[in-house]
Every structure is written in structure tokens, then in C-alpha cells.
Amino acid sequence: xxxxxxxxxxxxxxxxxxxxxxxxxxxxxxxxxxxxxxxxxxxxxxxxxxxxxxxxxxxxxxxxxxxxxxxxxxxxxxxxxxxxxxxxxxxxxxxxxxxxxxxxxxxxxxxxxxxxxxxxxxxxxxxxxxxxxxxxxxxxxxxxxxxxxxxxxxxxxxxxxxxxxxxxxxxxxxxxxxxxxxxxxxxxxxxxxxxxxxxxxxxxxxxxxxxxxxxxxxxxxxxxxxxxxxxxxxxxxxxxxxxxxxxxxxxxxxxxxxxxxxxxxxxxxxxx
Numbered sequence: 001x002x003x004x005x006x007x008x009x010x011x012x013x014x015x016x017x018x019x020x021x022x023x024x025x026x027x028x029x030x031x032x033x034x035x036x037x038x039x040x041x042x043x044x045x046x047x048x049x050x051x052x053x054x055x056x057x058x059x060x061x062x063x064x065x066x067x068x069x070x071x072x073x074x075x076x077x078x079x080x081x082x083x084x085x086x087x088x089x090x091x092x093x094x095x096x097x098x099x100x101x102x103x104x105x106x107x108x109x110x111x112x113x114x115x116x117x118x119x120x121x122x123x124x125x126x127x128x129x130x131x132x133x134x135x136x137x138x139x140x141x142x143x144x145x146x147x148x149x150x151x152x153x154x155x156x157x158x159x160x161x162x163x164x165x166x167x168x169x170x171x172x173x174x175x176x177x178x179x180x181x182x183x184x185x186x187x188x189x190x191x192x193x194x195x196x197x198x199x200x201x202x203x204x205x206x207x208x209x210x211x212x213x214x215x216x217x218x219x220x221x222x223x224x225x226x227x228x229x230x231x232x233x234x235x236x237x238x239x240x241x242x243x244x245x246x247x248x249x250x251x252x253x254x255x256x257x258x259x260x261x262x263x264x265x266x267x268x269x270x271x272x
Contacts, residue, residue: 004211007077008038009271012240014073014083016267020260022091024099028250029143030070032174032209032235037062037074039214040139040170049080052106056136059125064143064172065100065112066252072097072105080107116149118142119169123155126167126228137222140169145177148186153198159228160199167228168221169195173208174237178251195230208233240267 011034019025041047045058062071069090076083089095096104101112110121122140129136142152159167171191179185188194192202201224203217214233221229237251238244241263244253255263 001212004038004042006271007042008035008209008211009240009267011038011070011073011077013264013267013271014077014087015069016241016255016260016263018069018073018087018090020255021087023254024091025069026066026099026252027069027255028176028237028244028247028253029064029067029172029174030073031239031241031244032237033064033067033070033141033172034073034239035209035211035235036141036170036172036214036233037070039211039218040141041074041078043211043215044218045139046136047078047107049078049106052080056134058136059109059122059138061110061118061122061125061138061140062101062112063118063122063140064115064146065118067143068097068099068101068112071101071108075105075107078107081105115143115146116151119152119155120158122167122169123159123162123164126159126164127162129166130162130164137166137168140167142169142171143177144171144173144175144182144188144191145185147171147182147188147191153194156195156198156200163226164228165225168218168231169200169228170231170233172233172235174235176237176246176248176251178248180248192230192232195232199227201227201229203229203231205231205233208235209239240270242266 051057090097126138217231244250
């Protein structure tokens with residue numbers, strides 16, 4: 001568990017580097033969702049570069065696709081591609097590493113951009129697995145701000161209707177979005193109760209930046225039969241960098257050289 005936690009801070013360091021070099025990216029949400037992606041890719045999902053075209057590989061969709069920088073860091077760490085290419089070209093002219101997920105990148109299952117699409121596509125993937133009698137599971141990660149999109153609720157209803165127990169949605173609940181708190185902008189709380197009302201199994205993770213708690217939640221999701229599972233992960237926006245934590249300014253912020261150096265010092269101290 002200590003090694004997994006250390007990897008989370010290494011991944012945060014990679015994200016910081018990419019965002020600083022490019023002067024672009026959604027750093028606050030990247031840092032809140034790191035632990036979720038780390039646990040999914042390194043402890044939960046049946047995925048690897050060697051299985052990239054395996055029909056029974058697990059499927060992953062980052063519905064909050066503006067946090068592509070974090071997903072690229074995780075995929076690069078798993079050697080789907082060279083990390084140097086990501087770090088040196090992210091958000092540059094003609095780079096394949098653009099600011100939202102795209103299938104030009106090995107390991108990415110869906111082009112992302114407009115919020116509210118990922119869960120519906122995940123429902124389709126999970127339903128296809130049932131119809132084709134395939135063993136793979138589908139995982140979708142959404143943001144809590146994204147839960148204002150009505151398409152998510154249609155997808156939630158369909159997932160329960162078809163008994164998609166091979167589908168697991170995780171909501172990265174960091175409480176902030178680009179224009180303020182989710183409570184002030186469009187309050188979707190209590191999310192757990194909403195998923196339950198639509199017929200889902202719900203697992204609440206009070207510390208969504210804790211790898212051990214996340215692993216337990218995904219184990220519970222796998223054991224649930226007959227209905228899809230929603231993991232409500234309460235996270236900290238900007239987690240790991242003190243001046244970014246719980247600060248809506250860092251939904252999409254550009255670091256100065258001084259801020260970059262401070263962030264690096266803090267993350268490396270935590271890693272050590």
C-alpha cells in the first residue's frame with residue numbers, strides 16, 4: 001500500500017511537469033483524481049499495453065476528459081507510450097497529446113470533450129459485454145460538476161434497467177468546478193441517494209485520495225450482482241500541493257516558476 005501511495009505522488013509529479021512545461025492543463029482536477037486512476041490501473045482493472053486489443057480487456061472511460069493530463073501520466077507510467085513524448089509535446093502544436101482524451105493515444109477508449117457523455121458510452125460498452133458474453137468490466141470516472149448534465153441520469157436509468165453489474169461509475173467529488181463550488185453552481189448532492197433512487201448499488205468513500213479505501217470500494221463493486229455500482233469518492237481538489245488544495249482558481253491555472261518549484265518540493269518531500 002505504501003508503494004501504491006508513493007506512485008500516486010510520482011504521478012502527481014509527472015502531471016505537474018507536463019502542465020508547467022505546456023502552460024496548460026486542468027491541474028486541480030488532475031491532482032484530485034490521481035489516486036482513483038492509480039488504483040484502477042494498478043490494482044483493479046485487467047489492462048496492459050500487451051492487452052490493448054484483447055476483446056476481454058477491461059474498458060475505462062474518463063468522462064471528465066479535461067483531466068486527460070492525469071490519464072496520460074498513468075498510461076505513460078504503464079508504458080503504453082514513452083513518457084518523454086507526453087512531457088515534451090503535451091498541448092503543443094500538432095501533438096497527439098491534446099487537452100482532452102482522444103483515441104490517437106494508446107490505451108484511450110473514447111474521445112472526450114463535452115461533459116456528460118462518458119457514462120452513456122460506458123453503458124453501451126457494458127451492455128455489449130453482456131450481449132457478447134464477454135468477461136470484461138467497464139469503469140467510468142466522472143466529475144461532481146459533470147453530474148449537472150442530464151444525460152448522466154438517462155444513462156443511470158438505462159444501466160439499472162439492464163442490470164449492468166459489470167459497470168462501475170466513480171464520481172470524483174472534490175466539491176469545486178471552474179466557476180465555483182458545485183453546491184453553488186448546480187447542487188447535485190446527495191449523489192449517493194440519487195444513484196440509489198435509479199437502482200444502483202452505492203459505495204461511499206469518505207477519503208477518495210486513500211488508496212486502501214478505494215481498493216475496498218472496487219472489491220465491493222465486483223462482488224455486487226444484478227445492478228451497477230457507483231463509487232462516490234470524496235477527494236481534495238489540488239491534492240498534494242498546499243496552495244492548490246480546495247482552491248477553485250486551480251481548476252485551470254498556469255504556474256509561475258516559483259509556484260512550480262514549490263509544488264515540486266512539496267510532492268518530492270511527500271514521495272520520500
